[in-house]
Amino acid sequence: MGEKLAENPHDGIAVRGVARAFGSVEAVRHADFDVPPGSVTGLIGPNGSGKTTLMLMLASLLQPDSGSIRVAGHDPVADPAAVRSAMGWMPDVLGSWASLSPRTALEVTGRMYGLERATSATRAAELIDLVGLGALADQPARVLSRGQKQRLSLARALVHGPQVLLLDEPASGLDPAARADLRTLLVRLASEGTAILVSSHVLAELEEMADAAVYMTAGVTASRDDVSRAASAGRQWRIRSVGNAPLTPLLLQVGVDAARITEDNRGVLVSVNSEADAAALLAAVIGAGAEVRAFSPALGEFEHTFLDLNRGGVQ
Amino acid sequence: MTFFGGLGLVIGLELRQRVRGVAWYVLVGIFVVLVAIVTVLLWLATRAFDSNDGAAGFGGWLYSLIVYFVLLLGTLVTPAFSGNAINGERDAGTLATTQVTLVTTGQLVLGKWIAAWVSSLAFLVASVPFIAIALLLGNLDAATIAISVLILAVELGVLAAIGVALSGIVTRPLFSIVLSYLVIAALSVGTLIAFGLLGSVTRSTVTETYVGFNADSYDDSTGQPVDPVCMPAQTNTYETPRFDLYWGILAANPYVVLADAAPDGFDRAGNPTNLFAAISGGVRFLQDEPELTRHIDDCAQAKNGVLGDIDGTQSTLKQIHDRAVPSWYVGLGVHVLLAAAALWWAWARTRTPAKRLPKGSRIA
Structure with a gap:
């Protein structure tokens, strides 16, 4: 199902006719959308509509059963390494290495992306400033609150300066000031040419930063016609x-x-x-x-x- | 990023995450105390035996006990530390964030395995001072130390591989830890049970013919009968267990592998000077097929004047040991293959983008 994509349609995200089932459960039935570079696109759908499954496929962790995906122009199934070096992913599950400080965690992550030791140390310091974790930068991650872990997770997704950013519920757990900072940051990154896909339940908030939206219901993304009909x-x-x-x-x-x-x-x-x-x-x-x-x-x-x-x- | 660069990152991260904890140091401390107690007791025992045979040192026995202790600790501790290396990280939500970096699945699985291995080798390192004491006690040669330490290291690597691999194959951490214990127990205890039961159940009938004699008088100087008269041959049958058919099972036991691989550990009289030689001699003794038709002709012996002369018929443990087939490389080979296959399976299960997911698991 779905037409095949030519190589390098653009450097953002392109999804055509993607489907993925887990046994008899069809988590994603037909996803079809684009996130061009320089855009913040909201991924909107009720619980269980397949948003996270879709994110996992974009993040090169899960193979689609059918259809094709391009992230930064690369196919995550055929060339996951190319996708990974261009893509930052912030999962909805907050995981952090409990005994490592945010600074160490970011340095290690940077080196896992192939950065030199010195470069990744500089980058970690920049990101700690950017997400406002300065006071806790050298404490073990287990002392961080949920919102602070959320910021660490965001920083980790940004370590290698990705062209494509996938954020799964980035704002949950953040206080209003941090949400405002997140919004400013995402808008700035988009203006620098990053393609950003954000899934969130807080639609009012998406509204303030997203310039487009992908609606997903029961594993199907709404077509352009459906969306314009519904909007009008x-x-x-x-x-x-x-x-x-x-x-x-x-x-x-x-x-x-x-x-x-x-x-x-x-x-x-x-x-x-x-x-x-x-x-x-x-x-x-x-x-x-x-x-x-x-x-x-x-x-x-x-x-x-x-x-x-x-x-x-x-x- | 080179292959070894990524591998090193995973190993470093793993060691910092799991090993650098109070629990680890407590365990190593307990181990040191236990080995110290064994050393002191054996040293006292040596002094007690000194009066009998000053030439024999107990260094060999002490050393082999220490090595077995390290292996025992390895079998008890490694599954707990490595049995949730992969699925535990998945539960904590840190596996997927590593998988989206340029670290490959191979680097991830191998790195976790090496880290688990290195942490079990810490017990070996902690036992070095006691090995030195064993050397001072005597009757211990460098070849025994070199070979048994090498085999011990490989066996600890196999245990670590089983734990890490099962944590990649099985979804739930608790289940994979328990399963690692069961697999390792199957190798170290299960082989003994299987061997004992199968050997006892399989029985063969021994037919024994005995020819006795009558003699009126015995020569005072030699103790041999004078003019013996043969009696008719008596035949009776009895059952004997066939352990010789199943000795191969014991070859899969890590303790037996270690014992069997250790080089010659016998004194001039052919008696073992360490636990390795004793166990290995015993296991190799079991390879001998029992005689199913035995013919005992006391009468012929009596006529030849050699009744009761057993020289040349009884072997020392060293002779049994040396003429039998060594089995350790078969056991070790099986272990290494098992570990490699398990790690490969874990790699296939952890690979991303994932095609299949275990039931009920989230990969994030």
């Missing part, structure tokens, strides 16, 4: 007024159908078909004299698309 499907906009004055009577007055209005504790939700309709609605409400203090989509774009795709069911 009717969605709810939230309207809040100053002092939370009731808005429903006013909405009915400007001709909004009662069936499109839902009220909750945080204001009023109105179903709208398109962004143009939303703009028209805002103009009408303000024209009718409402003191609007907030007017926004009730859900982020990724979340909306994700929910809509899952609700409709792909295929």
Whole structure:
């Protein structure tokens, strides 16, 4: 299944018709997507939709049953060494050598990527600064908290300056400041030409850094058409007024159908078909004299698309 | 990165991760204390025997006991330290992060094996002072030391390989540790049990013919009968166990391999001067097929005037040892092949990108 890829389509990630089953469980049934260099792409899907299996195949740890993968232009099955020297992977399972300090662990990892002893020591020092582990750099890793291990894991994925970065749930366990740092870092790496694939459940957060998304449901990535249909499907906009004055009577007055209005504790939700309709609605409400203090989509774009795709069911 | 560069990284990491712990030093300490006690007791025993035979030193016995101690400790400790080398890392989530680097599966498996081997050799190093004492006690030659230390080192390597390999083949660390113990116990104890049981169960019938004599008087000076008269031959049968058919099983025992490989350890009278010679002589004695038709003609002996003369019919242990087939290289060869095959299997199971995954395992 799926068309074959030519060598070197681009230096990011290219996946065509990839499938992988574990016995009778088809973890990934049909994955098809691209992550071009310089892009941060979110990998979005419910639990058990095959995200981690897909990541493992990209990370050259697992062979696909069918389909083809190119990471930085190389096939992870035929030439894992080439893929590994160009790819950084941060697993969802946090593992660290318990008795080694972050500095030693990073130095050893650097040397495992073939860096010279001196180079890998310099690189380790840079990365410790970058992820903010300075105070704990020489303590054994067993004293690190979950969030600190997460940062160490990120640093390890960056040791050899990879062109392709695979991050499996990188933000879980991080405090808000560290999340902001992560976001800044990923955006910077992307601007330097790195192709980044991030899987996460926190869609609002992906929204802030990802410029594209791959939606995955039951082992299948959603096609471009499905995604654009879902993204443009009717969605709810939230309207809040100053002092939370009731808005429903006013909405009915400007001709909004009662069936499109839902009220909750945080204001009023109105179903709208398109962004143009939303703009028209805002103009009408303000024209009718409402003191609007907030007017926004009730859900982020990724979340909306994700929910809509899952609700409709792909295929 | 060269092959040996990557191998060295894995070995260094493994030694730092697993060995550099308090538990390890405690074990080596206990070992040293035990060997010290054995040394002191044997030294006291030597002094007690000195009055009987000043020429015989107990160095050989002490040395062979120390070597067996190291092997025993190796069989007890190596599975615990190496039996989760690969699957334990998988559980801790650090295996996959190594596998995505340029370290190959071969470097990973071999590096872990060598690290486990080196840590079991630490016991041998800790026993060096006692080996020196054994040398002072006498009756111990350099060839015995060189060969038995070499064979011991190889056997410890085999034990380490079994532990590391099973940790790559079996998914669950606890199960692979237990399995390593069972495999090693099968080699060191299981072979003895199998040998004993099979040898006892397989029996052959011995037919013995005995010709007695009557004599009225005996010569006072020689003790031989005067004018013996032969009695009719009596035949009786009895069963005998056939250990000679199964001695090959013992060849697979690491303790027997070690004993059998050690060179000549007998004194001038043909008696063993160390445990290796005693065990090896005993095992080789078992190779002799029992006589299934025995003919004992006391009457003919009496007529020839040689009744009760046993010279030339009884062999010393050294003679039995020297005329039998040495088996240690077969046993050692089997062990080395077993270890190599197990490591290869572990390599095939750990290779990435993985085609098949063991049931219920995550490779991350």
